[in-house]
Amino acid sequence: MNNQEFKQMLINRSFKFSLEIMKFIDLFNQKTFSLNVIAKQLIRSATSIGANIVEAQASSSKKDFINFINHALKSANETRYWLGLLRDSGKVEKINSEKLFLKRSPRIF
Secondary structure, eight states, rough: OHHHHHHHHHHHHHHHHHHHHOOOOOOOOOOHHHHHHHHHHHHHHHHHHHHHHHHHTTTTTHHHHHHHHHHHHHHHHHHHHHHHHHHHTTSOHHHHIIIIIIOOOOGGG
């Protein structure tokens, strides 16, 4: 895989991951305050991964590129935190959160 193919694959995977997170959030009842707050944090952090990867591709310098990739990594780590919290709290179906946490883990970025 060449560099351009890798970049496109990374953009595509982060985009698909954001869509999966959106579908996941729509599955659970956000009537409790804690779920509402976590859902908002999760959607922000998960969608930020791909947004920062795309921004990195358009960066004007190597320093900017590295900065955007670092932000994407930080967002991925935050997303793992929120998914783990949801998984272990018992507030959502464990099967759904495990699928996102393990199979489509942001750690791949």
